[in-house]
Structure formats: C-alpha cells, structure tokens
Amino acid sequence: MHIIDVKNLSKSYGDVEAVKNISFSVKENVFFALLGPNGAGKSTTIEILSTLLSKDQGTVKINGHELDHDDDAIRKNLGVVFQYNTLDKELTVMENLALRAALYKMDKKTFKARIDALDKLIQFKSYADQRTKNLSGGQRRKADIAKALLHSPRILMLDEPTTGLDPKSRKGLWELILKLKEETSMTILLTTHYMEEVLDADHVIILHEGVIRAEDSAEQLRIQYAKDTLKVVPKAPLLKKLKSDKVPFRTVNQTVHIDIKDPFEGIKLVESYRQDIETFEIVKASMDDVFLNITGERLEEKA
Amino acid sequence: MMIQALIKRHLKIFLRDRWAVFFSFLSVIIILVLFTVFFRNAFGDLTETTEGTYLINGWIFSGVLMVATVTVPLGFLGIMVTDRETNAINDFYVAPIGRSTIVISYLIAAIIIGSVLGFINLIVGQLYIFLMVQTFLPLMTNILLILLIILSTTLFSSLFFYVVTFIKTSNSHGTLSTLVGTLIGFLAGLYVVVGNLPNITRYIMGLLPTLQLASLFRLVYMDEAMDLIFQDNVDIRETQTFLLGIRIEVGSFELTEPFLVLFSLLWIGLFVTLSIMRLKAFKK
Structure with a gap:
C-alpha cells in the first residue's frame, strides 16, 4: 500500500x-x-x-x-x-x-x-x-x-x-x-x-x-547507471596485452582503470592477466558516479 | 487548549529574554529620566506644594502608563517577527491547528503581556506617589485605570499586530520600535506642551489614538489632583487642562471622555478588522 x-x-x-x-x-x-x-x-x-x-x-x-x-x-x-x-x-x-x-x-x-x-x-x-x-x-x-x-x-x-x-x-x-x-x-x-x-x-x-x-x-x-572499476598497477606487458585482446581501459597516474559490470568480472580479468599485475583493487561505483552519469554533473560540486 | 499553550509559549519566551523586556520599557525609562532631570522645572511653583507634586506625578505616571501600553505590545510582537524570520513558525504550521489560531495567539499574548506590565507600572507609580505625597489614588480611579490599560493595550496591540504582519525581519522590527519609542513622547504630548503647539499640529495630534489615549489616562489619573489644585477655579482649570493636553479638542470639538472611549473602540474595531483581513497573507 x-x-x-x-x-x-x-x-x-x-x-x-x-x-x-x-x-x-x-x-x-x-x-x-x-x-x-x-x-x-x-x-x-x-x-x-x-x-x-x-x-x-x-x-x-x-x-x-x-x-x-x-x-x-x-x-x-x-x-x-x-x-x-x-x-x-x-x-x-x-x-x-x-x-x-x-x-x-x-x-x-x-x-x-x-x-x-x-x-x-x-x-x-x-x-x-x-x-x-x-x-x-x-x-x-x-x-x-x-x-x-x-x-x-x-x-x-x-x-x-x-x-x-x-x-x-x-x-x-x-x-x-x-x-x-x-x-x-x-x-x-x-x-x-x-x-x-x-x-x-x-x-x-x-x-x-x-x-x-x-x-x-x-x-x-x-548497477544501472554506473560501473565498478578494476584498478591495476601493471607490469610492463599488460597494456600491450589488453590492447591486443581489445579490453577497453584508461590509464590514470600509472594505474590502469578498467570498467567492470561487477566484482566477479574484475576477478576474472585479474586471473586472466595475473602474471602482468603487480597489485589491484576493485572500486565499487559510488552514488556520485550514478549522479554524474544521470545528470552530467557531480553532486558534491553542486551541493 | 492549543491556543492557550501557544500563548503561554510566547509569554515565556518574551519574559525569559530580559533584554527584550528591558527594551520594551526603554521609552518609559527615558521619559522618567527626562522628567526628573529636565521637565520638572517646567511646572514652576507647582513643585513646591503637596497638591502640585501630586498633580505632576499624576502627569508623569499617566504618561508612562500610556507609553507602556504602546511600546510593550510592539516589543512583544517582535517574537512573531522572529518566528517568521527563523521559520520557527513552520513547526506550528505542521501541527493540526489552524493558521489563524496560531497567528491570533500572538495578538492575544501581546494584549495579556501589555496589560500585566501596565498593571505593574500602575502599582510602581502609586508607590512612588505615596512616597512623595503620602496618598494613594482612589479605588474608583484604580479600577478605571485598569480598564483603561486593557483598552489601550488592546488598541495598540491590534494596531501593531497589523503593522507587524508586513514586517519580515527582526532588524526592521527593531527600527520600527526605535522610531515609535522616539516619537511616542511627542505624539502623546509628553515632551511638548500641547496647548502651545500650532493649531494644525494640535488638530492632527487630536485625530491620532496616541494623544486620545494619553488624554484619557490623564483625565482619570489626575482627576483628584486637579480637584485639589483648582478647587472651584473653573476658568484656570479649563485653561490649564487644555494647555497640558489633559483635555483635547479637534478643531473646536472637545473630545470628552465618552467620545474618547468611543473613538478607542472604533480604533480597535478598525485594526482588528484590518488584522483579520491580513490573516489571509498567512495562508499557505
């Protein structure tokens, strides 16, 4: 009701x-x-x-x-x-x-x-x-x-x-x-x-x-409006391998960021490229990301 | 029950804010100081006799009483301004109680606080007079003064309630209070000898409730003192009472006691009607 x-x-x-x-x-x-x-x-x-x-x-x-x-x-x-x-x-x-x-x-x-x-x-x-x-x-x-x-x-x-x-x-x-x-x-x-x-x-x-x-x-x-992120500190060959495998990524301050659907997808990727990864973390999408993706503005800037 | 609770709340808030109470009485205090320091001499030989002192003190305290019924309600209504300014009134609006009831509770509380503080003024004035001339005002005079305090407070509460409904900030209310506090001594004919003013000024002042109420207070408060001083000297009494603004006229029409009371009631009717019309400004 x-x-x-x-x-x-x-x-x-x-x-x-x-x-x-x-x-x-x-x-x-x-x-x-x-x-x-x-x-x-x-x-x-x-x-x-x-x-x-x-x-x-x-x-x-x-x-x-x-x-x-x-x-x-x-x-x-x-x-x-x-x-x-x-x-x-x-x-x-x-x-x-x-x-x-x-x-x-x-x-x-x-x-x-x-x-x-x-x-x-x-x-x-x-x-x-x-x-x-x-x-x-x-x-x-x-x-x-x-x-x-x-x-x-x-x-x-x-x-x-x-x-x-x-x-x-x-x-x-x-x-x-x-x-x-x-x-x-x-x-x-x-x-x-x-x-x-x-x-x-x-x-x-x-x-x-x-x-x-x-x-x-x-x-x-x-889930609907933002993606979790796999953040990786790469070893030398990783970028080449990701490019040849056509995995979309971006580099931020010597770390590689890969958008993932959920943490399991992140773990799969980590397992696939384990030899080429120094360390990694999976960052959950925040409500700020949701807000940004929906409105094109960051909530914190406007508040 | 609900309106009682609101009235009680307004009164508590006002009385606990000692500065607000003090500032409501500021004009009264200023008038007392001015009389003691400067104006007393204006009464000349009168100060040398007991009857004269009785008359002068009657003049002072009738004026003080009247001024208090003006400034206290105005000062008190600052609570309504603050409640609106700070949105505290919204908390009442979301309770199951009509907005008109909420708004009217401020008016009723203003009348109550103005009257009660007026009664205290009356007692203080009498004690002072007793110390000076060892006499109290007659019982009937006291009863009439109590009624007059209620009448005057109701009039000025409804007047200022109407005015204050237009005021949005405490600053504006403070400015208005200062303005009224400064002008009231003149408008009530306390700082000036009414009889010596130009005709047009006297005419306008006679039309205003301030001098009308001041005259009523003086007529009642000083009645016995005038009897003692002037005794059978009708001509001198006539001249002096008009000179001092105890009796007033508009043009050549004297506003006797019944007319003054009638005018007061008409003023109350006018301001209450205007205030009721303003209530719609408080609708959501």
Missing part, C-alpha cells in the same frame, strides 16, 4: 520552476530518500508534502487524505524535522516537548509514556531540563527528532537533517535514523545531498532541476 502518492506535482516561484510535474509513490514502512543538490526541488517537495506550502498543480494523497482538502488529518500523522532548528532556544527541551504535546491535545499520562519511550530510542533525558540554547548541535537535532516523533506519527519527514552538524554529531544522528528505521514501523522520507546517506534507503529518487531523473534502490541505481 502507498502511504504517499504524488501525481504531476508542480511548483513555481515567479518564473522559477522549482518542481516540474513530478510523480512518485512511497510504500508504507519504507525508508525513502530524495537525493539532489541544492535547488533540485527537494525542500519544495517536502514543504508541499508537509502541508507548509501550496502546490501549483498535481494531486498529493498522504495516508489516504488529499492534500489541501484534509490537511489537519494529514498533519496528525506527520512528524517533520526541518533543515533549521525549530526548538525554542529560551525553553528547555522538556518545555518544547510539552508545547508540542499540547498542540496535539495529548494528555499528561500519554505524554509521560511517550517521553519514556522516546528516551529509550533517543536518550535525550539527561539534557531535557536544559534550555536548548545551551545544547550542542547534535543534542538539539536529537531533541528536534524527539519532538517530531512525540505524537507517534506514521510518517517522519527529515529535510536534510545532518546539514550543519559536525562529523561526530552527524554520525550519531545517522545511527539514530537507522535505529528508527529498524525499530519503528514508520515510513521515513529523507531529503539529502549527501550520497552516502541514501545507501541505507530502500528507495531513492534522484531529483535534478525539479525533475525526477531516476528512481530505484541505491544498489539498482548503481
């Missing part, structure tokens, strides 16, 4: 078309990622889906409710973590959470039970009574996620959640997101411009200039 169904969605800001006629569906309980550089339309898409922004065209159904017709019903089952921190700096984490609970008409008993349950998952209670302005970036992000999860939403939307965090906090937060994926039955919708973050996703959409350029699992995208 699809918990999110987007059909022909478009959105412009003046003359700038941010999202151009995109359609996609998200199955229940999956980890779904929108990958793209800044300006690809990811945030616009998530702002529309989270009922913040109006769409120009298209239909969106979330949890069976149609966007713009039944927004409150959609919001009840939606948790959103924005790129920016939305905790009130002058309030403690607990006060921030209590406010959220009141906005969802949560009674005290349920609130307390949810806090205990979330603490097991997120471990934020040790700093729950501190004003959020005194917390580290990582702690604030975790508190943000606790706030988004307080009302037990069925869908969690994470809009570039690791942006602006130091590497340690980023790693900690990512472990938490994976834990949420493993231990809850939520559907997680992530936007990111970090390639490594989509490797854990069940389904990836590559957005570029407001258009969906490809979608599949990260592994399938790699």
